[in-house]
Amino acid sequence: MSTSSTSATTYFNGDSSYSAQLNNVIAQAVARATAPITQLQDEQSTLTNEQTEVQTLGNDFVAVQNAIDSLNSAVSTSSYTASVDTPSVATATATSSALPGTYALDVLSLGSQASAISSAGSTAVTDPSTQSISSSSSFTLTVNGTATTITPSGTSLDDLVSAINSSGADVQATLVNVGGSSADYRLSIQGTQYAAGTIQLTDSSGNSLLTTLNDGAPVTYTLNGEGSSSDPITSTSRTLTLSTGLTANVLATGTANITVAGSTASISTAINSFVTAYNAATAELAKNRGENGGALTGNSLVSELQDALNSIGSYSSDSGTSSGVNALADLGLTFDETGNLDFDSSTFQAAVSASPSAVTAFLGSETTGGFLESAYSTLNSLTSSTGSLTVAGNNIGATIESLTTQISNKQTQVSQLQTNLTTEMANADAAIASLQSQLSEITDLFSAENQVEQNINGVS
Helix, strand or coil, X not given: CCCCCCCCCCCCCCCCCCHHHHHHHHHHHHHHHHHHHHHHHHHHHHHHHHHHHHHHHHHHHHHHHHHHHHHHHHHHHCCEEEEECCCCCEEEEECCCCCCEEEEEEEEECCEEEEEEECCCCCCXXXXXXCCCCCCCCEEEEECCEEEEECCCCCCHXXXXXXXXXXXXXXXXXXXXXXXXXXXXXEEEEEEEEECCCEEEEECCCCXXXXXXXXXXXXXXXXXXXXXXXXXXXXXXXXEEEECCEEEEECCCEEEEEEEEECCHHHHHHHHHHHHHHHHHHHHHHCCCCCCCCCCCCCHHHHHHHHHXXXXXXXXXCCCCCCCCCEHHHHCXXXXXXXXXXXXXXXXXXXXXXXXXXXXXXXXXXXXXHHHHHHHHHHHXXXXXXXXXHHHHHHHHHHHHXXXXXXXXXXXXXXXXXXXXXXXXXXXXXXXXXXXXXHHHHHHHHHHHHHHHHHHCCCC
């Protein structure tokens, strides 16, 4: 055994001259046993870097998906707005089905609702919670010739009002106090529509209890020249349906121009957000290519993700149409020389001005077709619980966990090996030290005998 090699680690303190070599034997054996652990740790480190990069890309693609969700919401909620040049005459509301254009509204009359009030009784009702305009327990309400039986739950005027309002008749009952210094509550009944009508309430004796205040009249107006003061358009409501998806609430007589125009500001904003998220994902993928690429360089997942982005960015409708909006480029979305998306808002506005319905039809929705459904489906195949990004991350995580278990097991084995060898080498060292001690004693004995013999023989 060589005596020139020494161990950097002292596993035991021996007494023999070979203790350093015996320590070195342990060190070499431990080093050989530890080598596989180092390989496993290197593999684990590589996979951890891959896992981190998959998580980064996952976040980037979720951001693209969120941008698509925002665009879907913008398309579904903001298509048209209605503006009125004379808001004191009318207000207007447009829905997604409205048609762009200008609507000239001339409100000739706001109309009125038929109304009636209970006649003055011999005794005024000063407390409607205990008194009433009649002692009858049953009444007949006649509205425009249609009779309805009214049976209050009690005998008070309050009970009568409640019964009328729950009867289903096209009227609204309330109480009004017409008294001066002393209370005088009357029953007031008003028709729910702006139209000519009659209202009467009779008790069980056939007595008429109401006096007519207003016979009622419809709302009258003209629209874009249709109708006239002598033959106007009529409505039983002050909320007018002027066109598909367009309503106006009239407030006063007079003229007002209502303009319906596309409102795509939120769509444009959402497209900008999509472009930002798309380009961020593209930039992250680019880090994993080339000689000095990142953790996923050479991994097929990078190609799959890039193909998905290319598919989204180059989307076009299945068949060409005459609408002028058949591809993302028609909305101002084009690729630059680096593969990033650019958004030209002026091209988008021109497309909207030419045909807002064509723009929204091309974009579609996440559930009914068009660009949004295609993009949503592609991204969902990557980011869902069974998507490629999720599966890749889960697989890497499972492998890392398996390596952690293997490393732990091997470290336990190495520790046991070190313990066993240390015991064996310490025992060997003790045996060697004992032999060396005996050898020294024998050598000393022979040396002493030799000296005695020399002295006997006169050898100096």
